[in-house]
Amino acid sequence: MTIDHSLERAWTGHTRGSAAYTRLLAALFCAGVATFAQLYSPQAVLPLIASDLGVGAASSALVVSASTVGLAVGVIPWSALADRIGRVKAITASVSGATVVGMLVPFAPTFGLLMAGRLLEGLLLGGVPAIAVAYLTEEVDPVHAARAAGTFVAGTTIGGLLGRLVSSPVAEFAGWRIGVFTVAVICGLAALAFVKLAPEPRGFTPASRRGANPEGNLAHRLAVNLRTPRQMVLFAQGFLLMGGFVALYNFLGFRLTAAPFHLPPSVVSLVFLAYLAGTWASSRAGAEAARFGRRRVLLVSVVIMMAGVAITLSDNVFAILVGLVIATAGFFGAHSTAAGWTGQAAPIGKAQASSLYNLFYYGGSSAIGWLGGVAFDARGWTAVAVTILALAGIAVALAAVVLREA
Numbered sequence: 001m002t003i004d005h006s007l008e009r010a011w012t013g014h015t016r017g018s019a020a021y022t023r024l025l026a027a028l029f030c031a032g033v034a035t036f037a038q039l040y041s042p043q044a045v046l047p048l049i050a051s052d053l054g055v056g057a058a059s060s061a062l063v064v065s066a067s068t069v070g071l072a073v074g075v076i077p078w079s080a081l082a083d084r085i086g087r088v089k090a091i092t093a094s095v096s097g098a099t100v101v102g103m104l105v106p107f108a109p110t111f112g113l114l115m116a117g118r119l120l121e122g123l124l125l126g127g128v129p130a131i132a133v134a135y136l137t138e139e140v141d142p143v144h145a146a147r148a149a150g151t152f153v154a155g156t157t158i159g160g161l162l163g164r165l166v167s168s169p170v171a172e173f174a175g176w177r178i179g180v181f182t183v184a185v186i187c188g189l190a191a192l193a194f195v196k197l198a199p200e201p202r203g204f205t206p207a208s209r210r211g212a213n214p215e216g217n218l219a220h221r222l223a224v225n226l227r228t229p230r231q232m233v234l235f236a237q238g239f240l241l242m243g244g245f246v247a248l249y250n251f252l253g254f255r256l257t258a259a260p261f262h263l264p265p266s267v268v269s270l271v272f273l274a275y276l277a278g279t280w281a282s283s284r285a286g287a288e289a290a291r292f293g294r295r296r297v298l299l300v301s302v303v304i305m306m307a308g309v310a311i312t313l314s315d316n317v318f319a320i321l322v323g324l325v326i327a328t329a330g331f332f333g334a335h336s337t338a339a340g341w342t343g344q345a346a347p348i349g350k351a352q353a354s355s356l357y358n359l360f361y362y363g364g365s366s367a368i369g370w371l372g373g374v375a376f377d378a379r380g381w382t383a384v385a386v387t388i389l390a391l392a393g394i395a396v397a398l399a400a401v402v403l404r405e406a
Contacts (some may be wrong), residue, residue: 028136029152031091032156033155037160047265058376067122072122075362149340153332153339157276158275164275236394237398240391243371271321280329303330
């Protein structure tokens, strides 16, 4: 039997300014908050966790790495599920399940149970990054796809910022467990907002309703993306840059609470306001990519990130903060460009391409986020900064040599 896809071909996507376009971005903004606030809320209280549980910097960082490992493992299964049941249903299941687990995890009585709970939380959270960009590219007019992807990434920065800014002040007065729990409650409200706002998908029909996937089975879609040099270099950007970025934020707090700065945790948590630079840069990068091309914006963004990291080597606290703002803007400009490019340029399997990007992205977060702690415990902040600069240098070299505008 021949399946008529003429209606799918006629659909060109929501245009910028339409009510459905606005609802779509608002819904994904809320999903981003629900995901990234709870994913990174422990990062702001790592020194308190280390002190309470009697572990070092590298071990405490595993509280973040456990969830990002789970997320990295979960993105491909979530993308396959989204192909079967639809994008909105999969994202709803993801944020709802993760929020319930997120409310329980902070009260784990042992470090081992805490790690297991964070791993499960990450697995459940994987649905949003696995599906969101594919959902955007299928539902938004292609002319506005890069800008829309930038706006979504900007929303994720707000989630990450909110989680860190809430958990640390609450933790200083009520303990880190209550701080992390409070963030999970906020995420529950954001998840509910996503359910209410998300418009019904029109650019994609779940495989369960259309028969066999015309792009082939899951293994084929993954393999084609992994054999494409451009896709592999974009995946490498996620691994190298995200790994360095997480190391930057994981261990800067340890540096600022120690000599010679001796800043209190509540003050150190304010460094996460630098995420606002990422919010601006993500949105701006999408607009500039449409104007100047993705490759140029990606390369410039990585160089900006490297400059900011180099500035953090200063012993002046104000210079460190300036460097952090610059590095954050550069990272999110590069990330939003690479993430949007991955889905848009996928030869087949947009959801799988986005999932592979996130697999590498959060794999880098987990591995290098922990490795940065080993470097910090051994040689201090200088070793962390040099590691980040080396990784970013490799990323910019790969992009310069391999990537070309479509």
